[in-house]
Amino acid sequence: MPEWPALVMRAREAAVAVGMSLTRAGGGPSCCLPAVGQFLAVLAAGCKGGLIGEAGTGVGFGTAWMAAAMPADCRLVTVELDETRAAAARQVFADEPRVEVVNGDAFEELARRAPFDLLFADGGSQPAEMVDLIRVGGRLVNDDVTPVSLLPSDSPYLTHDPKRDFFFDDPRLISTEVVLPDLRNSLLVGTRVCDVSGHR
Ligand SMILES: C[S@@+](CC[C@H](N)C(=O)[O-])C[C@H]1O[C@@H](n2cnc3c(N)ncnc32)[C@H](O)[C@@H]1O
Structure with a gap:
């Protein structure tokens, strides 16, 4: 496995210093999982001359994965x-x-800085309003999703999961769910395919 980028290591130290969890366990806000960071890095690497946004920095763990991978002319x-x-x-x-x-x-x-080529919606944001902030062709990512196969049989998410419903029902997006290598967590990613008037 390749080593983590230096920026990611700095963010990890900052998380430890402020007591922010590096796993999904526990009650408070946590950093994104390394596999989410690696996925974000893949998308960020393609944002040539682009603008990336993140809602909910935490201490910058996900930010660091994206910043370490993005092209030199990206912000x-x-x-x-x-x-x-x-x-x-x-x-x-x-x-x-x-x-x-x-x-x-x-x-x-x-909203003041839109449109974005890649937006990681990870705190205090509704995916629906976040789609307005990405350009056509841009990507929206949301994590902290539990794969359906791991949900208990009485889970309400089996019939109605607002996050999944949004990503898969919004006509502006083509989306998929990506199950992470631990097989215990997944993320949702969508590409915006049409503008405000519905044109592709
Ligand atoms: C899951 S954590 C973010 C983790 C981070 N994105 C990462 O990858 O490590 C969610 C963060 O969103 C922040 N947050 C909550 N509401 C917010 C809002 N309205 N605007 C900006 N940040 C918000 C919380 O304070 C918290 O630090």
């Missing part, structure tokens, strides 16, 4: 509501001028 803006976490993330990217860490509300701040 990234990430928004975090919590002041302490935003400050920790700013430290992580102190030597990375292409990354802007904003302390504020994700939708408000990202």
